[in-house]
Amino acid sequence: MNSIVCIKQVPDTTEIRIDPVTNTLIREGVESIINPFDLYAIEEAVRIKEKFGGKVTALSMGPPQVEKALRDAVALGVDEIILLSDRKFAGADSWATSHTLSEAIKKIGEYDLIFFGQQAIDGDTGQVGPGVSAFLELPQVCFVKEIVEISENSVTVKRLMEEGFDVIQAPLPTVLSVVKDLNTPRLPSLRGKRLAKNTQLTVWNADDLGLDEKEIGLNGSPTQVVKIFSPKLDKEVEKLEGLTSEEAAERIYHRLKELGK
């Protein structure tokens, strides 16, 4: 059972601050990590490998420093790592990214399951998994919270819904976008860290994938970002002072009733 896990390197959100003047992210000195949702995808793929055999390949697109995220994936149990890196890929939206990833997946060739995290915590679109399944013309299940069964030619999963879950069986190969209910990701071990250091990184550029400049990067991206801004927080504070707890509770009760009208 071979899996491909598509991962993204993102800034560590525990360190994210917004510049109050320019409204942009302060990226200086911020650590980069594997998108947290992708960790659940990696964990599940590694568990499947440990149970059924096969291999796990992690695939990512981005600048050369994404190598760190891919090596971190090896420390978590991934066997092979491929980085799609080319200046021509820069500025890709979710369409161009899906297209580029799907060409790389075709080039990898051997796979039964393709995993994605539910969404990336920086862009938050959640579109690349479904996009890849469309380009590859493969079935897809999003919001996967449990893998119930894997047979030689199908996978049965639970899909998280607002008020419960669906049980879905899909033929292999298939694309799965996973949510964090799926498992508890392991932390790397030192053994994994050593393996990560010594694993060969494969880098593919646009030519390796046989992609035309018009299809990739900014040129291949139909999305236009018109404006980015921090939403204005609209909150008013009313302070009640000099009251006993009973009086304060009484006042708050009436005030809430008023506001609720």
Place this chain on the structure above:
Amino acid sequence: MEIIKISGNELAEYLHDESRLSGNAEYLVFAKSEADIQDAVEFCLRRDICLTIQGSRTGITGGSVPAGGLILNLERMNKILGIRRDEAGSYFLRCEPGLKLAELREILFSRQYDISDWTAAAKIIWQEFINSGKYIFPPDPTETSASLGGMASCNASGARSYKYGATRLWLSNLKTYNLSAIKQDKLVPKPDITLPSKGVKNAAGYYLSESSRDFDLYIGAEGTLAIITELEIKLLPKPAHCWGVIQFFAGETAAVAFCEELKQQSYTASALEYFDHNALNLLRKYRQMWDTLPEMASNWKNAVYYEYEGDETELIEEAVFKAGDLAEKAGSSESNCWFADAEAGIQQLKNFRHAVPEAINAELDVIRQKDDRISKISTDLAVPAGYLHKMLRLYRQAEQDGWQVIAFGHIGNDHLHTNILVSDYQKWLSAKKLVIEWAKAAIAAGGSVSGEHGIGKIKRDLLQLMYGEKGIACFRSIKQQFDPDWILNRGNIIEREPVPGD
């Protein structure tokens, strides 16, 4: 200054700290300035009532639990007042005592603070400071809601004190409100007592080592000598990288041997912490406290957390891989560990460490529902290097005798927090006696009865064991000279001797 009269069950939260010891008081003041502090002291002197200083009440020896009288709460004095840079280029912040460690960390992290009240010179230095990279304040008591004043008063340390030392080393100046004109170097008679062996972490009693700094005596004095009104703290450039590992072992001997080897390495770890088998079993029971981490394998009995920091990844990597070799040599394996090299992962490992005392508190809360006379039995014994195995033998003997003994904490400093969980009050009384036996063994080895928590109101008997009548008399004389009316933090460290004819 507003003086709040305490009545009924209102404001009960200000009557206890994390030790679960509860006190009483008549008045409460939230001081906002030094003038308020002075008014509060004068109010107490006029009425001949005592005054208990409070920060965030995160202490675990009852140091901020009031013994009647007035509570002087300083949590609203939480501003940063200015910044200084010395010739060597180090930065220092002048802070009020109520500022919480977590608030300070957030300010250092975001480098955003309202400096409109500062002097023009300080504003310029602040600009230079925020443009010169990230800084940390190294002391790291586990409870980050601790206030700076409280940290100074107890000379707090934490996991990273293995590398950075206790709070004292990171305080460059203190401003205090004093009740007498006495100075540290003018004490009569000059204190003469036997201190623990060199290198032993010690937060028991007053600081009597040689010191040229006239404020050193106030650090660790638990608020009994003067009121800290301002602190100048020293900052350290934040190391670019931090890697942490929790290494699991199949037994205590292997884990301790690993720690001994790690301490010999040339690249010093910033933290070196231990979890015994009972600590890990308790964590298994309280799985919800660390559920972002995977399950522990059943053969993982003991664990060691270590951390390396620095600016060069290669050096850290070398040190960590070397530690991996040492773990294998001690009988563990490089697969039996959790590794983290980014903030989020490190935080998960720290939460796992923090969950041990939290789980003990949860167990204790259940026991206390049956009998609230039972309080936490948590030792803070620190011994000189080479003596920890003797202490561990005592703890394991107690376990064989049927006690539930949980040992964890700062193994790098030969300073474990050994807790005893009991099921009833009679056992609790016996356990207290057992702790006294352990304390005697630590003292005989040249150790201290308190490595970091201080004495407060619940460990005075241990202090007496450590320093004897002569030592306690010495402390009493110091207290008398600084606070002739014994109004400050009454009951902490030492009790007032009954005055003849009183």
